[in-house]
Amino acid sequence: MNPNTPGFASTEFAYGAGHVDPIAAINPGLVYELDKTDHIAFLCGLNYTSKTLQLIACEAVVTCRGKTLPRNLNRPSMSAKINGYNSSYTVTFKRTVTNLGTPNSTYKSKIVLDLGAKLSVKVWPSVLSFKRVNEKQSFTVTVSGNNLKLNLPSSANLIWSDGTHNVRSVIVVYIT
Incomplete structure (x- = not known):
């Protein structure tokens, strides 16, 4: 669809992701980091069972210490x-x-x-x-x-x- 068409809104889904700049990737400035506990809190927020969390985390015991909203x-x-x-x-x-x-x-x-x-x-x-x-x-x-x-x-x-x-x-x- 032409972005100049009336009623058409340009969104993040209207174009490709572009190319990776390997030089810029070496020196990103800021990064968003995640670790295992972040992922577990996210899955707890999605109400995964303890048994499923144990399988995903490859651990005998997994406890939901907090729940992270997906957003x-x-x-x-x-x-x-x-x-x-x-x-x-x-x-x-x-x-x-x-x-x-x-x-x-x-x-x-x-x-x-x-x-x-x-x-x-x-x-x-x-x-x-x-x-x-x-x-x-x-x-x-x-x-x-x-x-x-x-x-x-x-x-x-x-x-x-x-x-x-x-x-x-x-x-x-x-x-x-």
Whole structure:
């Protein structure tokens, strides 16, 4: 479909993923890290049984110490299914990034809405200042809006930039 067609909204699903830049991959700036406990909390949030968790984790005993909502799994992309047609919504995503760039670096957030996106995106804090490499900092993204169209997601990009690195995260909200 032509993106210039009336009623067509450009979303994250309207184009390919692009090419990997191997030079940039060596020096990413910020990364979203996950470990085994993050995955177990995610599966606990999906109400997996203890027996299934033991099989997946290859451990004799697995305990759910917390439940992570699927939208809060610490990955670069953020997506949420909105309940309710033609209604207002607010969704919050929690993320943590690790500085693999340089010490004493500051990343500023920028939101880029995709064509036709009818949403508001707020990032708090909007600036992350790191004193050292491997330092972790958390932030929250709040997305709000109303009147999403059925089967037509709204999307935006969050870009963290220190002037050298541009770390992009996709944000998608949809109803089905």
